[in-house]
Amino acid sequence: MLTTHIRQGVHWVGYVDWNIRDFHSYDTHQGTTYNAYLILDERPALIDTVKAPYAAQLLHSIGSLIDPAQVQYIVCNHAEPDHSGALPELLRQMPAATVLCNKKCAAALAGHFDTGRWKIQLVGTGEQVSLGRRTLRFIDTPMVHWPESMCTYLPEEELLLSMDAFGQHFATSERFDDELPLDILLYEAKAYYANIIMPYGSAVAKALDALAGLSLRTIAPSHGVVWRSHVDKILAAYRDWAACRPAAKVLVLYDTMWESTAAMAEAIAQGASQPGVSVQLIHVRRTSLTRLATEVLDAACLALGSPALHREMMPAMAAALAYLQALRPPDRTALAFGSYGWGKGGADTIQQWIATMPWQVLREPIRCQYRPGKDTLEECRAAGRLLAERALAAAAASLQQT
Numbered sequence: 001m002l003t004t005h006i007r008q009g010v011h012w013v014g015y016v017d018w019n020i021r022d023f024h025s026y027d028t029h030q031g032t033t034y035n036a037y038l039i040l041d042e043r044p045a046l047i048d049t050v051k052a053p054y055a056a057q058l059l060h061s062i063g064s065l066i067d068p069a070q071v072q073y074i075v076c077n078h079a080e081p082d083h084s085g086a087l088p089e090l091l092r093q094m095p096a097a098t099v100l101c102n103k104k105c106a107a108a109l110a111g112h113f114d115t116g117r118w119k120i121q122l123v124g125t126g127e128q129v130s131l132g133r134r135t136l137r138f139i140d141t142p143m144v145h146w147p148e149s150m151c152t153y154l155p156e157e158e159l160l161l162s163m164d165a166f167g168q169h170f171a172t173s174e175r176f177d178d179e180l181p182l183d184i185l186l187y188e189a190k191a192y193y194a195n196i197i198m199p200y201g202s203a204v205a206k207a208l209d210a211l212a213g214l215s216l217r218t219i220a221p222s223h224g225v226v227w228r229s230h231v232d233k234i235l236a237a238y239r240d241w242a243a244c245r246p247a248a249k250v251l252v253l254y255d256t257m258w259e260s261t262a263a264m265a266e267a268i269a270q271g272a273s274q275p276g277v278s279v280q281l282i283h284v285r286r287t288s289l290t291r292l293a294t295e296v297l298d299a300a301c302l303a304l305g306s307p308a309l310h311r312e313m314m315p316a317m318a319a320a321l322a323y324l325q326a327l328r329p330p331d332r333t334a335l336a337f338g339s340y341g342w343g344k345g346g347a348d349t350i351q352q353w354i355a356t357m358p359w360q361v362l363r364e365p366i367r368c369q370y371r372p373g374k375d376t377l378e379e380c381r382a383a384g385r386l387l388a389e390r391a392l393a394a395a396a397a398s399l400q401q402t
């Protein structure tokens with residue numbers, strides 16, 4: 001189906017990218033969609049566009065509803081090229097169209113495209129543009145997740161066009177949240193949040209405050225399905241994620257060379273497996289960074305293990321830590337562990353890295369030379385039990401704050 005009716009006079013005209021598997025390092029194992037929305041009114045408006053290679057498909061979808069040349073406005077909520085890439089071609093086919101965007105977005109667009117001849121009308125929070133029967137109202141949401149990020153609200157339809165916020169990298173033929181299993185959608189929304197938006201939690205909280213006064217019947221993001229039956233659930237989830245609220249969950253992330261660090265990781269996971277505590281054991285070389293970040297979002301405690309390699313750590317663990325440093329989840333408790341042979345590194349290098357994060361260190365690193373013996377494995381189990389205690393306490397404290 002080229003288009004889908006979303007609300008009265010509002011149609012999805014986006015593009016489903018079924019086979020994309022790498023979205024600038026995001027593991028898009030389910031593909032994605034680039035959502036654009038056409039509002040048919042006295043002055044038709046298009047909300048956002050698609051990646052440049054899919055401009056023709058977007059024009060074809062619009063053309064099934066209206067002559068594209070009749071479009072009067074193109075709202076650019078976000079300048080990232082997966083939503084703005086088709087603008088140059090669209091503006092060639094829509095000579096009457098004015099681009100509506102905020103000042104930072106106009107600057108970002110000028111950095112990407114030759115915008116010299118574009119008609120651009122700057123808008124900002126609280127400003128409105130009438131389409132005739134419907135109104136576009138703009139709400140700046142800076143740093144969710146770029147400086148110019150903005151949402152557009154249609155009060156007559158109680159519809160929020162939310163750009164990346166509330167999105168999911170999820171290619172489907174369905175367009176609505178009640179047409180697919182909710183747990184899958186929430187997991188994909190969580191993955192999206194963790195990998196794209198996690199570092200900007202305070203900005204997200206401000207954006208949620210700005211949206212709190214709106215009557216919201218439908219939220220239509222720029223990726224994935226439209227929320228119409230579970231608006232309350234995705235808003236509540238964003239509140240939790242914005243606060244990086246910890247669950248009683250222990251993640252054991254490790255790499256291993258000759259299975260010694262793997263045995264230590266298993267022992268830590270055994271110790272952490274206490275009633276009420278969720279434990280996950282993740283081999284970082286066999287797991288995408290995307291999934292790893294998704295699990296980190298709500299894990300109260302992390303155990304990070306690597307054997308020594310050339311006095312450092314294994315490269316996959318170094319990549320995982322570099323990614324976590326960028327995402328910077330706050331208030332975790334962490335443990336370093338690992339084996340070594342003829343040279344130190346591994347656990348000690350990880351311990352130094354933990355000290356650079358806004359985290360608590362559980363204890364000194366657990367190290368073993370060559371193979372972990374009975375005592376080392378018991379030390380790992382004891383540390384796992386301590387992590388479980390910390391995770392339960394962090395989750396309980398977080399619940400009290402709600």
Ligand code: FEO
Pocket residue numbers: 078080082083145164222223
């Ligand atoms: Fe979907 Fe930040 O672009």
